[in-house]
Amino acid sequence: MRETTGGTRERIQAVALELFTEQGYEKTSLREIAERLGVTKAALYYHFKSKDEIVTSLVDDRLRRMDELIAWAADQPPTLATRRALIGRYADSMFDGDLPQVMRFFEQNQTVLKSLVAGQQMRDRMMRLAHQLCRGDDSPAAQLRAALTLFAVHSSWFAVRAPGITDDERKRIALQVADELLAKIGETGQG
């Protein structure tokens, strides 16, 4: 058997992330997760206080990295160069390691997550990121552009339908479009 490397807690997280992303949070029952691991539903409650808390544990790492990004940006001058660097770093983190899967899960479960603590924190960080992206220009248009810049990175995963396109190419396209949006922030005049 030698199922996987280790502790039950980690195995629960792995299975939960997979099923939540595939079928959604609400559609995935704890019974389903437990069965895959060969334990009882009640066993899950030894490792996590609730179903909600499983999600929290998945998102925590991601939250920390976003906090770092936001803090970094707040320390830089509010220039176009900073905005470009910020979205570049954000895209890097989105396409790096196993975080894409966490974000994919998040993307798929935004609604449900609204009522979950982790979801609210995540939304909060996105808002702050957007706020950093239009620092020095708080016009409505700038706010909208900042939000769309983040969307550009996210939606490059599903909005672009091209056979055989690589993750790197998706990232490049996303940053190209993002850069154009960012360039319009902080411009004097309405042109």
Add this chain to the structure above:
Amino acid sequence: MRETTGGTRERIQAVALELFTEQGYEKTSLREIAERLGVTKAALYYHFKSKDEIVTSLVDDRLRRMDELIAWAADQPPTLATRRALIGRYADSMFDGDLPQVMRFFEQNQTVLKSLVAGQQMRDRMMRLAHQLCRGDDSPAAQLRAALTLFAVHSSWFAVRAPGITDDERKRIALQVADELLAKIGETGQG
């Protein structure tokens, strides 16, 4: 008493739309809806085949209007003028009558709706709209821009935080940003 204008079916739809939007589809129980109307849970099943089917009935009207838009666009030449007119009409329909509430509901419940028939149809229509918006330019960047154009209209509701801003102003900003994105579709060269 003379509760509302009429039939139980319509009253169910009204209450369901309100609660689904406020709390989400999964978090709203049929018991809750029934109680508000002073009927039994089972009574709902006389008017609707399932909880899912309540959503379908809410979204149907919206689907029809999107179909009309798509058909109209397919009949026009694939020019920038057409793209601009298309997103303009789309924004109109989004900010008009009681449809905004339906869309707000949709925005809030995308995930859950993925597994519902109505949700899949809705996603399908959004894809087709995006496709119309980049007709004649199937490059990845164009696809991404087309998707972001639609997002611009949607996210103008929540991404823009300005005290006392009106719906009309939100719409104007959305269309301004959308137009800039659309202008870059179909441009020769990569510049």
Add this chain to the structure above:
DNA sequence: ACCTGAACACCGTTCAAGT
């Protein structure tokens, strides 16, 4: 035609009890 009462299998959660 319109609705009720009671039952169905399933859900997340709790807790005493076992090793």
Add this chain to the structure above:
DNA sequence: ACCTGAACACCGTTCAAGT
């Protein structure tokens, strides 16, 4: 420390029965 068995209130759904 780690897990089980059995119970809890709640969920969406069904259906015979009432008017």
